[in-house]
Amino acid sequence: MDVGLQAKYQARAQVLKALAHPSRLLIVDQLAAREHSVAELTALVGADISTVSKHLSILKTAGLVNDQRRGKQVFYSLRTPCVLSFFGCVETVLQAKLDSQIRLVR
Amino acid sequence: MDVGLQAKYQARAQVLKALAHPSRLLIVDQLAAREHSVAELTALVGADISTVSKHLSILKTAGLVNDQRRGKQVFYSLRTPCVLSFFGCVETVLQAKLDSQIRLVR
DNA sequence: TGATGATTTGGTTATATTGCCAATAATACG
């Protein structure tokens, strides 16, 4: 693959990789409604707080979320709401896959 | 995390994971224009044909592409064109990240 | 059938990701 092309797709892949984890998708979904502290997200995800913190760091590095410290807490918010539009298409993909699987059985 | 919720996000993550690789993004981009044989895609990606075949298998399992054998060749096509809309948003994310990095320097 | 071309599959190694625990910041407050 051409090196310039590779750089372009590598950068894009980095963003998608950041989204490609169940816990991180849940986090993004929650942030769609409103900002949340790390502790709140930890309760929702149901993992160790250090694990959630690392997930948030990945989302932040990818440019998907913002963090803002207020007192002892750090609040995360969605930076680029357009990612929410992914979910609809992903559901379409899943549905299409399911349909074809059903078609095979019949 | 609740088990039902987990299943939902796991399925979604599987689709995004399938997209989260530079070579697979290149493939999807190429398939946006027209169907391609494995050999054609291999030339574009610039990896071993077995590697490309495995990438295609991942995209297929995720429900993102269709395959159709015609003679000795197998042609892959995009199954759910809505994924192309991801690229625009991903570029937005990358641009926003770049902007904030520039802002930090100044 | 045997040979050839196109693709997939199996196996192996290298690298990356994930999740937890422990230790370290950062903040608030008595």
Place this chain on the structure above:
DNA sequence: CGTATTATTGGCAATATAACCAAATCATCA
């Protein structure tokens, strides 16, 4: 200050991904 609360970082073990080569499959045609 000393302590409690919230979050991040370092380190490690387990698991998952990725790439290549070699071998197997599938289709065509002499």
